[in-house]
Amino acid sequence: MPMTDPLSPPLLQINENGLFCQVGNFYIDPWRSVDFAVITHGHSDHAKAHSRAYLCAKPSASILRIRLGKHINLQTLPYGESITHNGVKISLHPAGHILGSAQVRVEYKGEVWVVTGDYKREPDLTCDPFEPVPCHTLVTESTFGLPIFNWPNPEEVHKDINAWWDYNAIQGKICILFAYSLGKAQRLLSQLDANIGPIHTNPAISAINKAYEAEGVYLPNLDNSSGDARPGSLLIVPPSYLNSRFTESHYINTTAHASGWMALKGMQIQNRSDRGFVLSDHADWKGLLQTVEDCNPEKVLVTHGFVEPLVKYLNETGVQAYALNTPYQAESPILREQNE
């Protein structure tokens, strides 16, 4: 690969609307409405409404239409294929975060930047696995950018979840599992053992499920009969249902969160649910470092999460790294995942 010219302006930089490519005149995950937005995935802190044109990975299309409106001007691109926009080559590559999540590879005059968006390195039946893309500059997330975050094998976690459900079903309890309606809910559903009992979700999750099934993701049949859940059933609902009238009305129940934050005992206790399952759609510490190693960039820009520690650590280990400041930066990384 040719070396990048240190004197030329960066290919991508932050302005008041978001991460901007000046030569190509487009944005990646802008937070304001712009002319042309490349969207990494459908979570609300990455996909904002009201832009005039969108580009996303093909499997992400129906999700974006649910989230941003049916009539958005949307162009899609299969993973690995490229288009040229104002002379800049853009291609999308699987990020393994949720269905349709993509890393954005941007190439101009031989210089390559990759924006990972949110990603994970663990297997997930509901989306294509992460593919490392070699580049000169890597823009990486850092939601779990501390060495205390090391994910257990997700297969084990799914086993634990089924065991928890089975155990409580025998006791005649209703299990309530809190998970984000886009991504985590479907990942959980795809691994539930439907022989244990009926599974319910709330309407928001059911709508997303349809988008997943349309993309050929297998999800178990849901019990959509009206009326209250029977003892032994499992409900997947968004975390906002915690302590709402909904959870109180199911009086014989037990609750659990599935999130990377559950790795911390303190966070489990603060969440006030009965169980915490460590299951994240973001890269853990080793995953972040592995990605930097795999992509072998000259420079790393860190965003979204524990930016300072990761930047400092990379620099100390001989990788040139900088913070890429976005409005999400100022927020606690803990709040961030909950915004999804």
Added chain:
Amino acid sequence: MKAFSKMLSLVSRMSDSGEKRSAVMDYFRKAESPEAAWAVWLLSGNKIKKWTTLRVLQQWCLDTTQLPNWLFEESYNLAGDLAETIALIVGQTGETDTMKLKMLMEEILIPFSQADEIVKKDIIIKTWKSLDTDSVYVLNKLLTGTFKTKISQSMLCKALAEVGGLQESVVMHRLSHVFTPTEESYNALMSPITQENESSRPFPFYQGFPMDPAIQTTDIQEWQAEWMWNGFRAQLIHHAGEVFIWSEEEGLMVDRFPEIEQSAQILSEDGIMDGVILAWKDGKPLPLSALQKRISSASVSNKLLKEFPVVFIAFDILSVAGSDCRSQPLFWRRQYLNQILGLSGPDILVSPVLESSDWQQLELLKEQAHEHCANGIVLKRKDSPYLEWKQKGDWWEWKKNPYTVTAVLLYAAKPRGKHYANFTELTFGLWNDLELVSFAKATSTLNHVENAYVNNFVRRYTVEKTGPVYTVEPKLIFEIAFDDLQPSSRHKIGMAVIRPRIVRLRNDLDIYHADEIERLIHILKRK
């Protein structure tokens, strides 16, 4: 080991005791006897020799992972627990864990506890690499002598009893003898065959309830008043020449209170007495801290016996010569108690009845409770039977009013590992000459409006931040209540404040209304 650690991790965050018990039962149902034996041993509060400190473990963790210390500290600040931080960093997340609890205890922790620091370090780093995160956490706690669980002795006994199909008191009785962590001991513990000497067990403890003001409108002559002793509630059982002391909290306590056991040996009749264990010297009770020192020590040395002798203060008798007398009225039982204890040794006393002719007089007496190492007065209906603990009505606890002082907020912090939280860890100061010195730390019990006020105050008036602690300008005044003071060399002001708590915010006062340290010294002297 993995199953044991996982069970502990689950239990540590459960609040419902039924759920905790079923998690414990679940573990013992599936555990093999040699593993279960060590689990029982650890859960019964047995400890191994302390290997090292958490800070040393932190260093070993840095040495093996090559992580910089600042990154470790950053992580610790988020996780809020040192043993957990290390466990999260070095614990294995794959399927590598084949370590048995028995192996860990018998082949590593016990044989190498006296080894050189270098050897220890090698062993621990190697062991860490064979354990999952939960197990590393347990190991770190064991190594540093900080292993604690949320499983009480009585919960353990209940769980084991249910798993083994035994009576709870049988398990408790069997566990009261020295338990060696072997397969044979475990099988004996769970054996369905009951032996003869397992018959001397206590009754459920009756509990008093917080004083109902309506009681003061009744005839004072209907009530027997006693000090509400600040000690260790227990039943003393003299049965067929043997003595058993059952604590309400910890079950059967063997060889912990030899002086009481000796005194009880002399009793002429079998009986079960209800009362309180107190540290007691020269005819006077010692503060609760003395008793705590005595109890917290694993073995009772001669030095400890001399320094903190204990007595059993009996206030009720529940069984005489093998027959249950709980349905007899209190005045009858009291008479019998006096009679039977006339013949005991010097370390069993009768809780004196406090005489007073009217409620005002009794109330004045109540405020002197601390001079007797008591928290107040207990009123017991003279004609009442000894009820099962759940029933309300015959015993009322009339607590002494707390002491209160006006103090200034000096420092504020959020609870460690809680980033959303309010500033609830507040430290208060009093005047010492022209200087404010900190005297007590309390966790906020303010309502959310007041908490928001404190949050805003801290944000606005912070003068310095050291780690999680914010030093604020001395401006905000609180009324602080506390139960008692104890001399203490560990505290800067020479005394420890017992159970300090916030009564209210005093926005109407300025810092010159705050009290002086002198006031505490005065309270301490009066005792």
